[in-house]
Amino acid sequence: MSGKSKNVIPSAPRRTAAALAATASLALLATACTGQSESGATDDPNARTTITFWHGWSAPAEAKAIQENVDRFEKAHPNITVKVVGNINDDKLNQALRAGGSNGPDVVSSFTTSNIGKFCSSGAFLDLKPFIEKSKLDLDKLIPKPMLDYTQFEGTRCALPLLGDAYGLYYNKDAFDKAGIKSPPKTWSEFAKVAEKLTVSKGDSYQQLGFMPTYHGYETVVDHYMSQWDHAYFDKDGKSNIAKDPAFAEMFTYQKKLIDDLGGFQKLEKYRNTFGDEWGAKHPFQTGQVAMQLDGEWRLGMAKDAGVDFEIGTAPMPVADDEADEYGKGFLSGTIIGIDPQSEKQNAAWELVKYLTTDTEAVVSFANAIHNVPSTFAALKSPDLKVDPGFKTFLDIAQNPHSNTPPASVNGSTYQTTLQDFGYQYESGKVTDLKAGLEKTAEQIDTDIEQAK
Amino acid sequence: MPTHTLRAKRRRSALRTVAFLSPWLIGFGVFFAYPLVSTVYFSLMKYDGFGTPAFRGLGNWAYVFNDYPLFWPALRNTLWLVLVMVSCRVVFGLGIGLLITKIKTGTGVFRTLFYLPYLAPPVAATLAFVFLLNPGTGPVNSVLDGLGLPTPGWFTDPTWSKPALTALALWGVGDLMVIFMAALLDVPKEQYEAAELDGTSAWQRFRYVTLPNISPIVMFAVVTGVIQTMQYYTQPLVAGKVASGIIGGSGQQFEPGYPDKSTLTLPQLVYNLGFQRFDYGSACVVALVLFALAMAFTALLMRRRGGLIQAGD
Numbered sequence: 001m002s003g004k005s006k007n008v009i010p011s012a013p014r015r016t017a018a019a020l021a022a023t024a025s026l027a028l029l030a031t032a033c034t035g036q037s038e039s040g041a042t043d044d045p046n047a048r049t050t051i052t053f054w055h056g057w058s059a060p061a062e063a064k065a066i067q068e069n070v071d072r073f074e075k076a077h078p079n080i081t082v083k084v085v086g087n088i089n090d091d092k093l094n095q096a097l098r099a100g101g102s103n104g105p106d107v108v109s110s111f112t113t114s115n116i117g118k119f120c121s122s123g124a125f126l127d128l129k130p131f132i133e134k135s136k137l138d139l140d141k142l143i144p145k146p147m148l149d150y151t152q153f154e155g156t157r158c159a160l161p162l163l164g165d166a167y168g169l170y171y172n173k174d175a176f177d178k179a180g181i182k183s184p185p186k187t188w189s190e191f192a193k194v195a196e197k198l199t200v201s202k203g204d205s206y207q208q209l210g211f212m213p214t215y216h217g218y219e220t221v222v223d224h225y226m227s228q229w230d231h232a233y234f235d236k237d238g239k240s241n242i243a244k245d246p247a248f249a250e251m252f253t254y255q256k257k258l259i260d261d262l263g264g265f266q267k268l269e270k271y272r273n274t275f276g277d278e279w280g281a282k283h284p285f286q287t288g289q290v291a292m293q294l295d296g297e298w299r300l301g302m303a304k305d306a307g308v309d310f311e312i313g314t315a316p317m318p319v320a321d322d323e324a325d326e327y328g329k330g331f332l333s334g335t336i337i338g339i340d341p342q343s344e345k346q347n348a349a350w351e352l353v354k355y356l357t358t359d360t361e362a363v364v365s366f367a368n369a370i371h372n373v374p375s376t377f378a379a380l381k382s383p384d385l386k387v388d389p390g391f392k393t394f395l396d397i398a399q400n401p402h403s404n405t406p407p408a409s410v411n412g413s414t415y416q417t418t419l420q421d422f423g424y425q426y427e428s429g430k431v432t433d434l435k436a437g438l439e440k441t442a443e444q445i446d447t448d449i450e451q452a453k
Numbered sequence: 454m455p456t457h458t459l460r461a462k463r464r465r466s467a468l469r470t471v472a473f474l475s476p477w478l479i480g481f482g483v484f485f486a487y488p489l490v491s492t493v494y495f496s497l498m499k500y501d502g503f504g505t506p507a508f509r510g511l512g513n514w515a516y517v518f519n520d521y522p523l524f525w526p527a528l529r530n531t532l533w534l535v536l537v538m539v540s541c542r543v544v545f546g547l548g549i550g551l552l553i554t555k556i557k558t559g560t561g562v563f564r565t566l567f568y569l570p571y572l573a574p575p576v577a578a579t580l581a582f583v584f585l586l587n588p589g590t591g592p593v594n595s596v597l598d599g600l601g602l603p604t605p606g607w608f609t610d611p612t613w614s615k616p617a618l619t620a621l622a623l624w625g626v627g628d629l630m631v632i633f634m635a636a637l638l639d640v641p642k643e644q645y646e647a648a649e650l651d652g653t654s655a656w657q658r659f660r661y662v663t664l665p666n667i668s669p670i671v672m673f674a675v676v677t678g679v680i681q682t683m684q685y686y687t688q689p690l691v692a693g694k695v696a697s698g699i700i701g702g703s704g705q706q707f708e709p710g711y712p713d714k715s716t717l718t719l720p721q722l723v724y725n726l727g728f729q730r731f732d733y734g735s736a737c738v739v740a741l742v743l744f745a746l747a748m749a750f751t752a753l754l755m756r757r758r759g760g761l762i763q764a765g766d
Binding site: 090091094095097098118122123124216217218221269270271272273274275278411412414417418421424428430444447448451452 | 501503504512522587589697698709728729730731
């Protein structure tokens with residue numbers, strides 16, 4: 001038996017090992033089939049054609065809303081038929097953009113705003129400048145500046161914003177009334193007092209937590225906090241500025257103190273583990289487990305759908321005490337839309353991109369349907385825009401000139417991930433020397449960017 | 454026979470051999486040799502998947518080994534899983550196999566019960582485990598707490614996250630159980646009878662009869678287990694993402710290898726570098742490290758196996 005097995009068994013592991021290497025290598029090899037970014041489309045935009053549009057929305061109501069917009073576009077452009085493909089994430093998108101081919105998309109969109117640097121610098125998204133010039137669009141007059149900023153990289157405009165997200169403060173009005181708090185806090189020092197006042201302990205846990213400050217508290221991530229301080233991620237030479245700009249140290253210090261004041265990291269982490277899913281009905285703000293939450297404009301609709309039994313208030317997030325004049329600003333991001341450089345129907349694709357991003361009716365109806373912030377000035381002011389008082393807060397944040405988003409980088413959001421990772425280390429007490437930690441993190445960010453260039 | 458006729462005969466024979474080997478040769482070339490050479494080539498290039506590759510020399514290697522902060526934690530985790538998870542799976546699979554072969558009644562039911570978890574899709578199984586082991590709301594900690602036992606943080610605690618993944622792997626040990634069961638049933642009964650007549654204990658019968666007979670299967674389980682663990686991707690990624698609470702959203706940064714990089718594995722780095730950061734060169738470096746590790750482990754185990762068989766024989 002053994003002798004027989006000796007002859008049978010040995011080759012199998014070798015083949016499996018070979019298969020492992022082959023699989024890993026092949027996956028990478030497959031990426032060799034690539035296309036180049038080109039401009040100068042030659043297709044006739046008036047010819048009868050079919051284009052393919054990939055988007056990431058998957059919920060039935062969202063898919064219906066985008067289809068209705070596409071139907072309106074087809075009515076206005078009877079020669080162009082649009083094949084809509086939903087539920088596309090960045091991974092699928094990247095693969096299609098690399099592989100090319102006739103089955104690939106013509107119009108592409110992504111929720112990952114921070115990937116714009118990668119998309120523009122690599123040529124994965126087509127440079128839209130020739131099309132914008134041909135259509136004589138003055139983008140500065142059409143689209144708010146922060147949204148224009150996060151759809152270009154180092155002067156290359158490879159995308160346009162397709163609705164936006166604005167982040168602000170949600171608060172439980174009933175809990176505020178009970179605690180005798182009259183209005184939402186406007187500065188971070190006021191915020192800390194309010195958060196403590198709203199916190200009700202229960203044994204070694206909480207009956208109600210004023211605010212979950214940890215970086216795993218869903219949207220309370222480093223870059224969302226940082227938007228409420230005047231800051232610059234990079235200096236004029238493109239080097240990481242996080243160790244030199246005092247705003248970063250201020251934010252990390254403030255957040256750590258807030259954690260300590262609200263019960264300490266371990267106690268908060270234990271409590272966080274009782275929270276439901278961010279996108280489900282058991283979100284801790286909706287269940288009353290936390291009284292305040294940093295979140296995007298979508299939370300309003302989600303909370304109402306979940307049937308919360310308290311009144312919800314919305315406000316901008318507080319700002320640094322010495323920057324009180326900038327109260328009203330917030331973090332912005334949103335969906336970006338562009339054209340696959342390998343598309344053979346780029347002019348027709350541009351017609352769809354232009355329609356979805358600049359036609360007021362299209363932008364307003366889509367914003368109304370999916371409760372996002374419109375991405376043009378005209379749509380923001382449109383009388384057709386459904387605005388309730390809670391949602392107006394986010395429209396104002398979107399138009400605030402101080403609202404901001406992290407700058408695009410050649411390696412996408414890697415620098416934010418690196419900084420966030422440092423945040424985890426610092427908030428948990430694994431790193432105690434903030435200055436040295438920020439310096440080391442800045443070095444890492446610079447090294448990663450150098451590697452990507 | 455004239456020399457030229459002999460030569461022609463040999464040439465025809467060689468051609469025939471090559472023709473018979475050609476399916477394998479084509480498969481080997483297309484699916485192994487060429488990708489391997491390409492991976493080595495791209496590991497020396499700067500390439501984002503869109504432009505033209507540019508020569509970078511050993512820059513990617515230096516970056517991965519010296520400057521990429523996730524590489525060493527991922528390597529340590531992968532080695533931990535190879536050593537601990539594979540060992541536990543083999544021992545557990547063998548134990549269950551032994552148990553099943555000893556059961557006299559309801560064998561079919563138990564075989565099915567132990568095999569079924571293996572059929573569960575990895576994502577669904579991982580999600581279920583994360584919820585079961587949730588330190589705040591999961592039933593496992595509720596029971597432990599009720600019994601007055603310590604309640605670990607499981608997937609939220611860097612000390613417990615890999616043991617939790619190991620528990621998940623043990624739950625799905627049905628594949629090994631079936632293989633071991635077949636091997637155990639194949640051990641000649643006469644050898645056990647002879648050993649019993651010699652007055653051996655149960656442990657001695659296992660050590661000197663069972664183990665030598667099934668040692669090739671044990672080695673097969675270990676080698677394939679090592680290679681599978683080198684490719685371990687879905688379970689740690691899903692567990693880390695779900696347990697962290699950050700599963701994606703506009704502007705969100707999830708923590709790779711949550712908690713504290715403890716669930717990061719090398720295949721995750723290949724994906725992160727190649728398909729998320731568009732740094733194909735560095736991704737190829739990590740893929741080659743994986744390849745070298747798999748080869749080294751396999752070579753080591755095959756050498757050890759030779760000794761084991763001799764001892765058994």
